[in-house]
Amino acid sequence: MKTSTIGPEIERLIQLLARLPGLGPRSARRAALHLMKRRESLLEPLARATAEAAAAVKVCSVCGNVDTRDPCSVCTDPRRDPATLVVVEDVGDLWALERAGATRGRYHVLGGTLSPLDGIGPDDLSIAPLVARVAAGGIDEVILAVNATVEGQTTAHYITDQLAGTAARVTRLAHGVPVGGELDYLDDGTLAAAMRSRTPF
């Protein structure tokens, strides 16, 4: 009798909510109940918003950003500096830098970091497209805005080697990013300061 008293539509909703980061089985049940008690003000709007996002979301073929258009709104913004390319591990890091207003450059999303122990090599990341973008010219500076983790720094070294033959200057974020820290958890001021104090790599 454990769960047979809940309709299958409700069970399904709970199961899917439990797969969101930050929600476990218990908090997913609370979230589902919260939604169902607010059908008109929250559940129905969320149904529409998820459907619209699912229909609209695109991965930018230029930089790897997630947006509702391809190329994304950063890549197509004429006010952005095309000579500055900010390399990030993940779209979440791109969003964090945008929230901080930390750069007027454009981005390149790697999709992760090199991690030999997890079987993640250069071909599993968007590194060859990055090198191709830079080799095509017009980029003066590549800012490696990767996490200050071992994997992030290993990836930064690897990319620096790959870009050695290009005309671009390679820099990285200044110290100020706590060792072991992840960009997405930093406050805007720290992110902006780290961007201002970026140093040659």
Next chain:
Amino acid sequence: MKTSTIGPEIERLIQLLARLPGLGPRSARRAALHLMKRRESLLEPLARATAEAAAAVKVCSVCGNVDTRDPCSVCTDPRRDPATLVVVEDVGDLWALERAGATRGRYHVLGGTLSPLDGIGPDDLSIAPLVARVAAGGIDEVILAVNATVEGQTTAHYITDQLAGTAARVTRLAHGVPVGGELDYLDDGTLAAAMRSRTPF
């Protein structure tokens, strides 16, 4: 430029997710990104599940449970004991008792507790319908499964007074040591109650 680089569909999704209990603005962004990276495996199924739940969800007109039918599957289950009525504050408490398999009775959801300071009086809760259900006869026992808070106990006292003229016996959940609980971590009131209610071993 803070958020202008994110499409309005994505912004809307983040705003709605941030209204779920357990998710703040930051974790809502992470959840939205998590969903968009998994469009086929998670975002589209969630869009369907929320739409189906929104179409299916009903509040039981008998007991106040949230289900996909009215009367709900507990109220219509012929194996449930119609002579036992378990009174809970919230649908979440009903679900918790169902998961525990704690009762074969049926339920009555109050929708909260009396709280004069918050302006919540008897008319704001499903107390009159409860009294009417019991007064209609056929109910031998009313189990007050309210929280062991001041508000919960105040509400229990009020309901007991209201049911004084009916034939039903009114009981409440036992106080005691939680299963697996360690005495050293329990508050004094719980310990004293557990001692008073000690049972033969």
